[in-house]
Amino acid sequence: MTTTTNGAGDIGGADRPVTAGPAPLAAPAVPPCSRTRAAVGRLLIRRALDRLPLQVRMGPEGTLGRGGPAMAVYDPAAFERRIAAEGLIGFGESYLAGEWDARDPVAVLTVLAGHVTALVPAPLQRLRGLWAARRPAADHNTPDGSRTNVRRHYDLSNELFAQFLDPTMTYSSAVFSALPAGPDQLAAAQHRKIDMLLDLAAVGPGTRLLEIGTGWGELAIRAARRGARVVTLTLSREQRELALVRVAAAGLTDLVEVRLCDYREAEGSYDAIVSVEMIEAVGAEYWPEYFATLDRLLAPGGRVALQAITMPHERMLATRDTYTWIHKYIFPGGMLPSVRVVEETARRHTGLRVIRCEGYGAHYAQTLRLWRERFAERADRVAALGFDETFRRMWTFYLAYCEAGFASGYLDVHQFLLTSRTGAAEGAGSR
Known part of the structure; x- marks a missing residue:
């Protein structure tokens, strides 16, 4: 070039000539997740969100959180399934897929970053090695x-x-x-x-x-x-x-x-x-x-x-x-x-x-x-x-x-x- x-x-x-961009980036598919893991994930996600200083509108199901920056979850089932399967990778991929959004994403993410150690219960944090994704050798x-x-x-x-x-x-x-x-x-x-x-x-x-x-x-x-x-x-x-x-x-x-x-x-x-x-x-x-x-x-x-x-x-x-x-x-x-x-x-x-x-x-x-x-x-x-x-x-x-x-x-x-x-x-x- x-x-x-x-x-x-x-x-x-x-x-x-203008450098061509990459090939179109498809929104990531919702990953597979066992029924048990999805159910446990849904419970943990909703409990965590309900304790945060956020306003989280879960589609037509109502609002979670204690008030603060607002985020809207348009597809709660896909949002929760992604996070249950892949943790914060799933949270980010859900944004890429347009399943949630926020007028001020920085404010929402700042709340999450400030409470990151409390988002996952302590027993699960100690078992991080069993559920967290590992870095590819490549x-x-x-x-x-x-x-x-x-x-x-x-x-x-x-x-x-x-x-x-x-x-x-x-x-x-x-x-x-x-x-x-x-x-x-x-x-x-x-x-x-x-x-x-x-x-x-x-x-x-x-x-x-x-x-x-x-x-x-x-x-x-x-x-x-x-x-x-x-x-x-x-x-x-x-x-x-x-x-x-x-x-x-x-x-x-x-x-x-x-x-x-x-x-x-x-x-x-x-x-x-x-x-x-x-x-x-x-x-x-x-x-x-x-x-x-x-x-x-x-x-x-x-x-x-x-x-x-x-x-x-x-x-x-x-x-x-x-x-x-x-x-x-x-x-x-x-x-x-x-x-x-x-x-x-x-x-x-x-x-x-x-x-x-x-x-x-x-x-x-x-x-x-x-x-x-x-x-x-x-x-x-x-x-x-x-x-x-x-x-x-x-x-x-x-x-x-x-x-x-x-x-x-x-x-x-x-x-x-x-x-x-x-x-x-x-x-x-x-x-």
């Missing part, structure tokens, strides 16, 4: 598996992402000067985030910088404008293609090299390493290798700046083997670490130490809100790219689902500074 730009991050070109983040997983999401279409991202084409949490924020503030907030990471890594003239996870190249461009020499790695062919165009448009091809390369295959020695929301795609079993790679590639006295989506440690342990709706439809192979995991993995497997850690979860909720609103505003453009109604409902649910996670505090996002053990004293007490 040939890609041109009309200014910073704007994808287009009147004579350029999703594991081997070198080949990682390429497949990345391409399933990031190679959908650069034009798709351009419909809801700001002109910087930055697909990670921004950091705003104040909250709440408006859409005209997003690009500046993304630059603020990037500058915070580059400052954390002490990137300046002559810095040899490695970026793991290119995105569409904005961080690499901004680092090169500081005078750094940048090597940036990606597994997405679509992202690499557009990043190369954007780097060339910025006149920085002599300072930025964009490689199609797995982090495990990287070579060289770098004064600074930056990686933004890429560790989530590594997989828990590969976290030691990921941090060992950072340690191997970092020059003496160097600094590593990471931005990572995190979840509470105990919740991470409870769900680390669970196959979720997000895995099935959005990020195959994904796994969120906790702050504790980042610190302990670095300490146990490398000479690196976390010396700073700052959280910005409320800023991610705002970032996702702005993306979701823009995605809704441009639904017709997304459709024109070939993405059908089921796909658009899927991505609406995905963006709302994530926004609710940050709004409820179930998820957070942190920036970490790591240095070698000998350099850790410099940042002692700054956390």
Whole structure:
């Protein structure tokens, strides 16, 4: 595919072929479920919903809940059967199928995220391993598996992402000067985030910088404008293609090299390493290798700046083997670490130490809100790219689902500074 730009991050070109969307995404069929499981599921679902601060209209059967954000279930039998069979995967698939809806899905999902540990009775939570779906072996983040997983999401279409991202084409949490924020503030907030990471890594003239996870190249461009020499790695062919165009448009091809390369295959020695929301795609079993790679590639006295989506440690342990709706439809192979995991993995497997850690979860909720609103505003453009109604409902649910996670505090996002053990004293007490 040939890609041109009309200014910073704007994808287009009147004579350029538009990337075709995926094949039509059929609404998922209602899964099989035994009569006993369906009956028990119906009882548990209705009891859980009736105790939540929601207004849940169950078709013509009446309303459940204690008042709050409203959701309407148009097909209670299918809704309950899906959840009984597949848990929260079924809940998300029911939305894709149009069996329930809400005027404010984020508000509904925020309530559910805030009460997630109480939705399933404690005895069933202890038996999670017996009823929760397991991750497919094909999703594991081997070198080949990682390429497949990345391409399933990031190679959908650069034009798709351009419909809801700001002109910087930055697909990670921004950091705003104040909250709440408006859409005209997003690009500046993304630059603020990037500058915070580059400052954390002490990137300046002559810095040899490695970026793991290119995105569409904005961080690499901004680092090169500081005078750094940048090597940036990606597994997405679509992202690499557009990043190369954007780097060339910025006149920085002599300072930025964009490689199609797995982090495990990287070579060289770098004064600074930056990686933004890429560790989530590594997989828990590969976290030691990921941090060992950072340690191997970092020059003496160097600094590593990471931005990572995190979840509470105990919740991470409870769900680390669970196959979720997000895995099935959005990020195959994904796994969120906790702050504790980042610190302990670095300490146990490398000479690196976390010396700073700052959280910005409320800023991610705002970032996702702005993306979701823009995605809704441009639904017709997304459709024109070939993405059908089921796909658009899927991505609406995905963006709302994530926004609710940050709004409820179930998820957070942190920036970490790591240095070698000998350099850790410099940042002692700054956390």
